[in-house]
Amino acid sequence: MYGRRGLFWQIEDYPYGYSTPFQLFDAAKGSRSFVQKLSLHAKLPVHNGCVNTICWNDAGTHILSGSDDQHLCITNGYSHEIVADIRTGHTANIFSAKFLPNTGDHLVVSCSGDGVIAYSDVERPETSLHNL
Known part of the structure; x- marks a missing residue:
């Protein structure tokens, strides 16, 4: 409907049915600024080794x-x-x-x-x- 739009617009449109979960996922995965803002939430010490x-x-x-x-x-x-x-x-x-x-x-x-x-x-x- 809108073509490829930014993550912000996909989030804003989602509650109104203008964007699908796939479009939201695609916008997030393709957003460099979104990925750069990710940070470590927790370490799970469940393994010994890589x-x-x-x-x-x-x-x-x-x-x-x-x-x-x-x-x-x-x-x-x-x-x-x-x-x-x-x-x-x-x-x-x-x-x-x-x-x-x-x-x-x-x-x-x-x-x-x-x-x-x-x-x-x-x-x-x-x-x-x-x-x-």
Whole structure:
């Protein structure tokens, strides 16, 4: 409707239905001034080693992270409490981890530098499967 407009205009128009969530997201991600104003909100000391991957769940309430310590952690994004700390069985750094869709955030998949893809059940971490 308006073409590509600035973030301010997208926020102002949003309550009136003139801008969609996608347009608002696109304006924020493409706004250098918005990104430059971001600051550190909190540090989450949940890993020993470099964190290589993070992923929000679909509801935007929990963060899944994977690290050089070969653990997956699920942290509440608001209270910063650790919900789960999963020993994956990986023997190298974890480089990617995702919540599997339509599983209520109970199932995650991860891959690491050892070439292994692991499937983990958050509620039963001892049942992790490897080399899928």
